[in-house]
Amino acid sequence: MAQCKRCNSDDVVKRGFVRHKQRYQCKEYDYHFVSGDGRVKASLPVKKALVVILYSLGKASFGMLGKLFDRSRSLTYRWIVAHGELLPGWSAIAMLQPSAGSMIK
Numbered sequence: 001m002a003q004c005k006r007c008n009s010d011d012v013v014k015r016g017f018v019r020h021k022q023r024y025q026c027k028e029y030d031y032h033f034v035s036g037d038g039r040v041k042a043s044l045p046v047k048k049a050l051v052v053i054l055y056s057l058g059k060a061s062f063g064m065l066g067k068l069f070d071r072s073r074s075l076t077y078r079w080i081v082a083h084g085e086l087l088p089g090w091s092a093i094a095m096l097q098p099s100a101g102s103m104i105k
C-alpha cells in the first residue's frame with residue numbers, strides 16, 4: 001500500500017484518479033498526493049550520458065559501468081541501447097557484433 005509523501009504514514013486511502021494516476025489521501029493531515037508523479041533525480045541524465053560516453057570510448061564493459069554507477073549491468077546496457085536508438089541507422093544487433101569496417105566509414 002502507498003505511504004504518505006508528507007508524513008510517511010500508512011494511513012492512506014484511495015481517492016480517485018488524477019491524470020490517469022491513482023490519487024491518495026492521507027487521513028492524518030487530509031493531504032492528497034499521487035503515487036509515481038514522474039519526477040527523477042537531476043543526476044540521472046548526467047549518469048546516463050557518462051555511461052554512454054565511457055562505453056563509446058570502447059574500454060568500458062556493461063558490468064564495469066554498472067559497478068561504477070552502482071547500477072545493474074543490464075540497466076547500463078538498456079541506457080546505451082536507448083541512446084543508440086536515437087541515432088539514424090542504428091541497430092542493437094550491429095552494436096553487439098561490431099565489425100571495424102561497418103562502424104568506421
Ligand SMILES: [Zn+2]
Pocket residue numbers: 004005006007008009026027028029031
Ligand atoms: Zn500524511
